[in-house]
Amino acid sequence: MPEGPSIVLLREEAMRFRHRTVRRVEGDSRQDIQRMVGRRVLDVRSWGKHFLLAFSGFSLWVHLMMFGSCRIDAPKDRPPRLALHFDTGSLYFYACSVRFIEGPLAAAYDWRADVMSPDWDPALARRKLRSAPEALVCDALLDQDVFAGVGNIIKNEVLFRIRVHPCTRVGDLPPRKLAQLVAQARAYSFDFLEWKRRFVLRRHWLVHRRRECPECGRHLELAHLGTRQRRTFWCGHCQARY
Known part of the structure; x- marks a missing residue:
């Protein structure tokens, strides 16, 4: 998609x-x-x-x-x-x-929810996340009402960037990690855009469709997780489950 x-x-x-x-x-x-x-x-x-x-x-x-x-x-x-x-x-x-x-x-739209829009509102995203503390972060990142435009590649890469296990509940994230989740959802989307413009996107994938963790060298985990059952790649050693 x-x-x-x-x-x-x-x-x-x-x-x-x-x-x-x-x-x-x-x-x-x-x-x-x-x-x-x-x-x-x-x-x-x-x-x-x-x-x-x-x-x-x-x-x-x-x-x-x-x-x-x-x-x-x-x-x-x-x-x-x-x-x-x-x-x-x-x-x-x-x-x-x-x-x-x-x-x-x-x-027709709340433009503040689009991670690539100049009207993007990170504070609004944080409020929406806090209202769903039971949601897994792997599901939350794919919620288009919160992060419009974020898909499975961005989800996997953002969670590795901030070193968070995909099965962590939103409500269990420390405030600092919640802020990182929101910030990186936008930051990685713009990195994705620039890499795709230069036809080098896949070279920059750290965990998506990869076999080994670029940080510790261990074998990456792969499973269909969350209510959406989307394919998820993560490092069981580097990504903490809070």
């Missing part, structure tokens, strides 16, 4: 269609996608893992789910879920979820 930084990159690439008019629409989506024909894109935005095209009165919402993708001017050899054609090029979406948001985007 593309994580927040990947959607930011898509947003940046799709900015070329801002203020452009949709000339033709195709795809097998069951939504009324033809409503976009003849409409001008007012803005290109993202929130967490959501890609957004704003029109007057409504917005297109796209989620790439687990295996979705987007291509610009380079269609695959199969029908898209949605394709938008402009005078200056085309956007193609595959294996994704598509719907419309009515009204202004400002009312």
Whole structure:
């Protein structure tokens, strides 16, 4: 599943269609996608893992789910879920979820929850975490209401960075560790973005899909943990369980 930084990159690439008019629409989506024909894109935005095209009165919402993708001017050899054609090029979406948001985007999202937004509010994230003390940190980091944009890679790497076991309960974290968790969720997301821009992201993974701990050399643990049962890599020696 593309994580927040990947959607930011898509947003940046799709900015070329801002203020452009949709000339033709195709795809097998069951939504009324033809409503976009003849409409001008007012803005290109993202929130967490959501890609957004704003029109007057409504917005297109796209989620790439687990295996979705987007291509610009380079269609695959199969029908898209949605394709938008402009005078200056085309956007193609595959294996994704598509719907419309009515009204202004400002009312649809709390932008303070997006870890990559300039409106990100770490104090709000800490308050939300304190309200769910029984949650495991491996689940909390994937909660899009708290950390919009954080996915499984970021989760694994952040927990290793702050040396916290993924099965630690949020309520058991010392205040210093809770603050580190929130800070690194954002910091690692921006590192992820920069590494992905330079096509070196995988070189910087310390535990995700790795076999040995880069700190102590011990074999890394791997299990599907938490209520989400997402694949989790961690070092049983270096990451403390509080």
